[in-house]
Amino acid sequence: MRPLATHASFGVEKGAVHGLMGENGAGSSTLIKIHSGDLAANGGSISIDGTELVYASARDAFDAGVIVIHQELQLVPELTVADNLTLGRFAASAGVISRRRMIEHVSRRLREAGIEIDPRRKVKRLSIGERQMVEIAKAVMLDARVIALDEPTSSLSSHESEVLFRLIERLRAEGKVILYVSHRLDEIFHLCDSMSVLSDGRLAVHHPVLADVTREQIVAEMVGREISDIWGWHPRPLGETRLKAEGISGENLPRPASFDLRAGEILGFFGLIGAGRSELMRLIFGADPRPSGRVLLDGQPVAASDPHGMIRAGLVLCSEDHKHDGIVQGRSIEENITISSRRHSSRWGILNPRAEAATADRFIEKLRVRTPSRHQDILNLSGGNQQKVILGRWLSEQGIRVLIVDEPTRGIDVGAKSEIYELLYQLAEGGMAIIVVSSELPEVMGICDRLLVMCEGRISAELPRANFDEAAILSAALPDRASLAS
Amino acid sequence: MKKLLLGEQGLLVIFALAFALVSVLVPNFLTERNMLGLLQSVVTAGIVACTMMFCLAARDFDLSVGSTVAFTGMVAVMVSNATGSIPLGLLAALACGWAVGFINGFVIAKFNINTLITTLATMQVVRGLALIASDGRAVGINDPAFINTALSKPSGIPTPIWVLVALFALFGFVLNRTVFGKNTLAIGGNPEASRLAGVKVDRTRIHIFALQGLACAIAGILLTSRITSGQPNAAVGLELSVISACVLGGVSLAGGRATMTGVIVGVMIMGMAENAMNLLNIPAFYQYLVRGVILLLAVLLDNLRSSALGHR
Incomplete structure (x- = not known):
């Protein structure tokens, strides 16, 4: 608020x-x-x-x-x-x-x-x-x-x-x-x-x-707002097309949506609340059933359409509401980080506690999660630190090619925000393809290489960074209905 | 004192105090014979509590356990009597227990049917099957070797107690040191977040229920062997005493929180109370009352403990 x-x-x-x-x-x-x-x-x-x-x-x-x-x-x-x-x-x-x-x-x-x-x-x-x-x-x-x-x-x-x-x-x-x-x-x-x-x-x-x-x-x-450059964006070389989403639609997104994303690119999704951005991302990740459309990673269609399969294919989503469907309440930071990546260090379903502790400590340090220890209940962390733990969960996975972050900086302070931006740049430089969904126009304009605008469940505009213009973006985000003439 | 009682090991401390108190006050309590009897008496509840802990940790529960214990015990006797082969009887019992659990889990996870309703239904169906199969009567064991399963005493300790201890150790390991155990706790903590983190929530829940059915079959076999016959009315009300013992042991009904030591202590406190009352010749009717009061006190203590932890 x-x-x-x-x-x-x-x-x-x-x-x-x-x-x-x-x-x-x-x-x-x-x-x-x-x-x-x-x-x-x-x-x-x-x-x-x-x-x-x-x-x-x-x-x-x-x-x-x-x-x-x-x-x-x-x-x-x-x-x-x-x-x-x-x-x-x-x-x-x-x-x-x-x-x-x-x-x-x-x-x-x-x-x-x-x-x-x-x-x-x-x-x-x-x-x-x-x-x-x-x-x-x-x-x-x-x-x-x-x-x-x-x-x-x-x-x-x-x-x-x-x-x-x-x-x-x-x-x-x-x-x-x-x-x-x-x-x-x-x-x-x-x-x-x-x-x-x-x-x-x-x-x-x-x-x-x-x-x-x-x-x-x-x-x-x-x-009418002033924009200062607190974003630290630099041009980056982009690779081949990494993600191709074709005709994605589902119950909450009736009109099929398609778009491409290149390796090393940070693609922004802007729109007013309820424009269908999160719905599209959930469909791509398989969080909601996807009756039609397909997802291609590096040119290969991904057969799976559930989170379990998408993670193994190398596409992950940090959801918008991490309190509701991101963090596992009552469990430690360590378990929240290793919940997915633990499959790499375990054998025959038996965990390797030493490897897990090392993974947790590594990402607590790397992401500068402020906590006395990895054993802390995640509920004791602030929102920004919880967000970092969820990022750590995906960064500790192996072979992640596409990272989707939905409202990555909602409700967190400026310092934590710029840490998260810096991390996104680093990952993009390493060749990861990143989608940033945000309702904050200055944020998407500040950090993205390209921007897709959604309005009422469809992609209404595409702008390269050179053409970023607040008025044009907002205009594309605002619904325009001709049916009111009567 | 307050710190000791409300800390992590509070329940263990209370158990130790209660044990010491009962040992001093109740004659014949602290004897080898009575200790083995006490352990024997908690075998059924203890085995079923191991897997009930997983159910509760994943925000589920299973009311059909009592019926499944009776039914699988009956299957073990009838199949081994019919075929003359004990291993075949035991295998049949294990398969039936697994099947009941699998059906529970499949219906609950895949069709999204309420856990209470599903397990309440299977509780009655399975009890009905036990009664139909035996025509409502006890079925005696033909082969004395089957009876000897429960009577045999390797190293002076009855086999059922060895089995109980082994299962405590096994499920303690599974809960804390395997992907399955951690996934169970994660599902209880936040099922949607776990699903989005790549945990196969449905499959894990089905496995938990199937495991619960298997544990019931083991308990059913040992119980049958001890009472030398399959009883269609055995283990009535077991589900409630097992859930009580788990809750007493600090397993959260809201899911996500469970420890094996807690469950062991919960089972032991329930068993000790019953044993002490038997030694003191307190009529069975009062035992219900005492069990209820212990459960209420335990939940109150748990509440105090959570708020004490929350303040830190």
Whole structure:
């Protein structure tokens, strides 16, 4: 979460929709969270109808009439729509709920809001779009004055989005204030009366009127940051094509993706959150089942399509969320490093403790993992050091030809970051082919030789280092939908 | 004192204290005869606990062990009676035990069926098979050589105890010094991370269950030999006392944490409590109560220990 470094002030009129836009981590979600009381503001104030609100918790914000609809919806799937809408406020007499009265009440309120959903249906049977409607209906029933929507269309079909937009129009007509966070410029132009652009945790520009604002202008405003060279990149000779990914697709990545990677090359994958980068990498590594597409290493197709086989073929992945699927909790640093490479020193399935200890110590020293000993439980390490242990796990393997690192520097401090960059350069110089997936634009621009941009599950642009340009990259990363004309 | 009790070897210290206390307070406890009897009485639970430790360490557990012990014992008797060959009977029992475990593991790992449901189902199926095969009656052993397996005393110590000690040593080695053991612990620590680190999680889990079935067969054979007949109702409730002993020995139900010494101590504490109560002529009904209380205390102690470790 990015701190909002400088203050972000703006006012929104009653009955208006205000758009908030920014690159990943620019602060729009943080701002929304302050509004909903999930995060406390360090300074500044929020006022509704001229009265300043002071709230310490989500409950206070709720009581003040501010309701935030998050990307992850908060409904109980096993209950019906009516149950969800009256949860905690059942119309009960003597503890007995009158089901008929409840459903009548909910139907009336849904009709008033213009939402056509049968209140007797279970939430788990609704589409994501319908669930979102139910969330909004909940906000309306709670007499919200300010409704904030965080990326509401990210998982909606275009038809569902239109229904949502009509509902938003209606709420506006009723005099509600809507805060609308989105990466989609066309939606903002379509829906909003005014907008703010956030960049690096500050309010870059406030547009009270959207009439003459252009897409190019907003992209330029989102960029607006200084770049200094803390990356230490040097040109490197590149070898032959090492990895060829052909028509990779799977459940979470419907459109097939293909790309090449040369030996010694550092290839960046940039995109907004949810663009499909991690999904593509997981498919290549075989972490998720890969129904179609093939992976070639040094021209040879790899038969395996599970992590076990890919590691043996020489392709490894450091996943994005190492707390969830990288580290083995409760086990030592040593075991976390040698979990894969121990097969080289063991014979007949029997371990060689001396060789394992030596391997662990070697990578603890090489990667400068800060720990008193290799026997430490990995949970006692900081995030950056855990990340290094996972890197050590793969570097201690033999014959690794392709290293994929997903968000290698998320949540770690600057010092550890530059150590990791330095290591990546060293490995590339040794001929390893490296893919860096990152949501930090300066990072991918700083360390990569070439960049692929993904947007909504497909590769939308390819840029060699000479053509790196923030505006061009961001523009390729932003979805652009023509379906909103109606 | 606090440091001693809550440290790594806390359980061992408590066992030593309890052992000393019981030796002084309970007459006839510390005699060669009683010690051998105590060890004999923990053979079944001890053997099954070795592999239950692997199940628990990988975040699984197996409720079908009691039934499998009875069933494989029955198979050993019936096959050796029918063929007149003891080795054939033993092999058949081992094969059946392995098969039950393999089926458990295969269903759980490949079809992703809940462990509780799967092993609860096989627990009943296998008990049913034991009852059907024997028509609900005990089946006596024909060949006295089979009975002698449990009665023989190489170097003055009964064979089942030798087997128990050998299995303790073997599984201690497997847990700490083999790829299989370390993979088991890693799966318990974080199954998804282990899979992405190239561990064949499904295959390892199947092996663990199959091994559990094999251990049950060994326990079943020794038990049958000791009671001189196959009993379809043998070892009822064994699963719970074995899981209790493991938990008592510091094996985490959340997976990823297990030691062989802990499990041995867990098994011994359970056996010692029962033995002492028998010597004191405490009625069996009270023994249930005491066992439950010991288990609860052990879990509380474990909780205290984890929070003490967490503070460091």
